[in-house]
Amino acid sequence: TESRAWPVRDRPRRVGVSSFGLSGTNAHVIVEQAPVVEEPEPEAVTGLPVVPVVLSARSEAGLAAQAGKFLGRVAGESSASLLDVGFSSVVSRAVLEHRAVVAASDREELVRGLTALAEGELSPSVVRGSVRRAGATAFLFTGQGAQRLGMGRELYGVYPVFAAAFDEVLVELDARLGRSLREVVWGEDAGLLNGTMFAQAGLFAVETALFRLVESWGVRPDFLVGHSVGEIAAAHVSGVLSLADAAELVVARGRLMQGLPAGGSMVAVEASEAEVLPLLNAEVGIAAVNGPRSVVVSGVESAVAEVVGKFAGEGRRTSALRVSHAFHSPLMEPMLAEFGAVVAGLSFGSASVPVVSGVTGDLAEDWGSAEYWVRHVREAVRFADAVSFVVSRG
Numbered sequence: 001t002e003s004r005a006w007p008v009r010d011r012p013r014r015v016g017v018s019s020f021g022l023s024g025t026n027a028h029v030i031v032e033q034a035p036v037v038e039e040p041e042p043e044a045v046t047g048l049p050v051v052p053v054v055l056s057a058r059s060e061a062g063l064a065a066q067a068g069k070f071l072g073r074v075a076g077e078s079s080a081s082l083l084d085v086g087f088s089s090v091v092s093r094a095v096l097e098h099r100a101v102v103a104a105s106d107r108e109e110l111v112r113g114l115t116a117l118a119e120g121e122l123s124p125s126v127v128r129g130s131v132r133r134a135g136a137t138a139f140l141f142t143g144q145g146a147q148r149l150g151m152g153r154e155l156y157g158v159y160p161v162f163a164a165a166f167d168e169v170l171v172e173l174d175a176r177l178g179r180s181l182r183e184v185v186w187g188e189d190a191g192l193l194n195g196t197m198f199a200q201a202g203l204f205a206v207e208t209a210l211f212r213l214v215e216s217w218g219v220r221p222d223f224l225v226g227h228s229v230g231e232i233a234a235a236h237v238s239g240v241l242s243l244a245d246a247a248e249l250v251v252a253r254g255r256l257m258q259g260l261p262a263g264g265s266m267v268a269v270e271a272s273e274a275e276v277l278p279l280l281n282a283e284v285g286i287a288a289v290n291g292p293r294s295v296v297v298s299g300v301e302s303a304v305a306e307v308v309g310k311f312a313g314e315g316r317r318t319s320a321l322r323v324s325h326a327f328h329s330p331l332m333e334p335m336l337a338e339f340g341a342v343v344a345g346l347s348f349g350s351a352s353v354p355v356v357s358g359v360t361g362d363l364a365e366d367w368g369s370a371e372y373w374v375r376h377v378r379e380a381v382r383f384a385d386a387v388s389f390v391v392s393r394g
Contacts, residue, residue: 019269048158050103051086053110055117056096063098063128067117074110083108100128136222138356138390139214141207141230143381145201145321152206155184155213169205172247178200196324197254200229204250207233208243223390224355228288228327229253231358238351240367245346252342253377258336259323264326265307266298267308272315279307288330288381296321296330328380336374343370361385 006013013033020026030230057063057071082104102113103125116123155162173181177197184193185202193199195269207230215237226234229250236246266287269276275291276297280286284299284307297307304326308318325331350369357364361382366372 024179033270039290043280048083050105051082051088051110053104053113054089054093054099054104056093056097056099058096060098061315063100064118064120065115065251067100068218071111071114071118074107074114078107080081082110085110093181097131099130100126102126124368136390136394137219138223138225139164139221139234141224141226142203143210143226143228143230144196144199144203144327145323147185147193147202149190149193150186151202152209155209157272159213160389161216162209162213167207169208169243169247172243173205173251174200175252177245181205196258197251200250200254200257201247203229204233204236204246211237220296221353223393224353225383225386225390226355226358227383228358228376231364231376234352234355235364235391238353238355240349240351240355242347242349245348249343249346252339256339257327257332257377260325260331261336262324263301263394264299264331265301266296266321266323266326266329267303267304268296268319268321269308269311270318271295271311276307279310280298282330285329287386289327290381291384294384296328298326299331300326305352328378334379336378339377340370343373356386356389358382358386361389363389 001209012035015029015031018027040330053070055066057066068087074080094292100117102110102117102123103111104113104258109125113123113125115121117126117128136160151165152162156166158293170181181198181201185200185205187193195296211233224234224238226232232241232246232250232253235241236243268290270293272293273286273295276286276295279305280297284297286295287298288296291298297304312318351364351367355364356362358381359372359379362385
């Protein structure tokens with residue numbers, strides 16, 4: 001036998017191999033050239049504005065020693081990217097009791113942080129601590145008032161998971177809003193965004209995308225809590241509402257609220273619920289119980305001023321909220337029937353993660369009824385009770 005060139009033609013190369021045994025056994029195999037597999041182009045690695053570098057040890061002294069060793073390796077491996085260093089710090093080390101994180105935007109900041117950690121000094125880029133008993137995790141979805149122009153834009157540019165989730169939500173919201181919510185949230189008109197309809201829809205979009213991002217990192221909550229409109233996002237990510245139905249609910253809620261006559265006021269008061277209740281009437285109610293001595297009153301401006309004046313006269317702290325309407329007050333009642341009709345057309349499932357109700361401060365029940373979501377608009381947000389509930393569960 002001898003080696004010979006095997007010419008390449010316009011078809012796969014094939015060869016027949018025969019074997020003739022001495023006992024008369026014959027075998028013949030045809031072998032075909034393997035197909036050419038095109039290698040996919042490597043995906044571009046998305047850079048991060050800040051990279052966490054994680055260290056752990058069994059003691060404070062061990063943590064400082066680890067920082068010193070890490071500092072030596074970083075100095076000796078100048079070719080390694082900061083993202084690779086951060087990734088390796090998470091996947092290649094055991095997770096021990098004493099921990100620290102150096103949040104670095106570049107190699108120089110990492111060196112400064114590691115140096116401070118090794119020498120026992122303080123640094124704004126270093127967070128350190130020790131393990132406590134593992135407890136349950138709760139996610140809170142905030143309510144109206146937290147919106148701001150540009151919210152979510154930087155996350156959208158850095159994290160593909162956030163971007164995909166945000167885009168998916170906007171498809172449903174835009175169809176119901178009649179215009180691009182992205183242009184409002186990332187625009188320049190703060191007054192337009194602060195309008196109830198766009199504010200509530202924008203918060204729903206950002207909160208849902210944030211949840212999907214954290215979920216993609218393997219973080220799983222034991223409980224979900226939503227403050228006012230934030231409970232709609234909690235209901236969606238828990239599986240109770242589909243994205244389409246959640247979008248229908250949040251847009252209808254914001255549109256009907258915004259369509260009410262402007263006016264009324266909301267004021268945060270340093271007082272307990274028990275102190276405020278005797279002062280209420282048909283024109284003013286409690287909008288939120290945020291703490292043992294933190295209550296928001298809402299309603300007709302003159303009636304609210306009368307309640308607030310009593311506590312201000314006693315030297316209690318009060319703070320007027322910048323709102324267009326008196327939410328969670330008697331002034332919401334003209335929208336309730338139409339809103340209930342919208343809710344009646346939605347479908348509700350079961351929660352995959354327990355959600356604490358802002359109406360009762362306990363595990364949410366009767367979510368599938370229009371009555372629950374009407375109460376959710378009209379009655380007080382029992383945020384303090386919701387927080388107490390999740391604290392009691394560890």
